[in-house]
Amino acid sequence: MPPRTLEIARLAGGQDDVVSRKQLVQLGLPPGYLASQVRRGAWRAIHPGVAVVHSGPVPWRTRARAALLYCGEGAALSHSSAAYHWEVVRKPPRVIEVSLPWPRRAAPQRGLRIHVRRYMPDSYGVLRATHPPETVVDLWARTSDPDDAIALLCDAARARINLDHVARAAAGRLRLPGRALLDELLAEARSGIESPLERRYRRDVERAHALPGSALQVRDVVGGRWIRADVVYAGYGLRVELDGMLAHPGGRTARDTWRDNAVLIERGDRTLRYRWAHVVATPCRTAGQVAAALRLGGWRGNVRSCGGGCVA
Known part of the structure; x- marks a missing residue:
């Protein structure tokens, strides 16, 4: 033995x-x-x-543990690896990312990305990882697309990470790309926006065309069951559901969804459903349809043109 x-x-x-x-x-x-x-x-x-x-x-956790042991004292999972550990992202990253406090070093290895940092974020845990708000800020620093950025903050909120703590972590960074955008998106995420599509709808459809302000993620009891609506225009009898999938299983298209919305308006059943194609590619046309439904509920306002070529 x-x-x-x-x-x-x-x-x-x-x-x-x-x-x-x-x-x-x-x-x-x-x-x-x-x-x-x-x-x-x-x-x-x-x-x-x-x-x-x-x-x-x-398994992934074993690889992560091996990376920490290899990198030695002071090492912590960070970036995408910490995000997976804290359930901000659901898919395990192929490359394990570890942060080390400067001036410590570790030789590069296959499947391992090492960040040597003069500012080492707080970390903790049996499987040591950077503090969740610091992890969100690390991912933010390398996110350039606004939709990806708001998705990151929404994922953080769903993982029960306090967005005020994220704001404090960001304030502690001397250099942070897109700081102004982060402040803006944190405010939007706190207001109830839960997805990039919701943000686009509020900005490009609703606000850009002077539609009435809506309430987001409204829970209600209908038929004895709790339901949740993405967007509710209180007082106008209108709900809007936003589907973030690019396409539905079974071949349902954006044109089909648009047709269904038109029928619902004509018959007075005012729950509108939109997808990325409607909100991102044709926000003016979508605003016009929402305005038509709002008028059925008594809205007397005017749609505002968002610029040249607006068809709302």
Whole structure:
């Protein structure tokens, strides 16, 4: 039986089945013990001096643990890896991202991206990761598209990350690309906007054409069941549902949705449904249809042209 088997099992059991050469030496094993286990196929090497104590599949969390052990003291999961750990994103990233406080260094490895940082964000946890609000700010710093940016903040809110804490984390950064946009989007996210499509609707359809202000994400009891509407125009008997999918299963098209909306208006059943094509590609036409439905509910206002070529 290999020496100190119980000690190795205890160590690996608390580290997602990962051990390092340094830890094994501290247990009294020879420096070459880890390499010998890898050579005979009992263990699987992940990074230099770091191995998983079996030869089977290696799940994401085990890879993340191996990255932290390899990078050493002060290392923390960050960016996309921390975002997955904190459930801001649902898909595990292929590359593990780790931050290290300057001036520490670690040699690059396949499947591992290392950020050496003069400002090292706070981190914590059994699987150490940057603090959730700091993680959101890290992702923000490399997000250039406004729709992706608002999606990030909405995902953070759904992961129960306090957006006021995100704002404070951002204020602590000396350099942050798009700081003004972040402040704007944080305000919009706090107002109830839960998706990039909702933001586009409020900005490009509603506000740009002087439509009445709506309430977002309204919960109500209908037929004895709780329902939630994306957009509600209180007092005008109108709800708007926004579908962020580019296409529905079964081949339903944007033209089909538009036709259905027209029928609903004519018959007085005023729940309108829009998709990306309506809000992003034809916001003026969409505003005109919303205005027509609002007038059925008693609105007496005028649609404002948003610029040359506006067809609202």
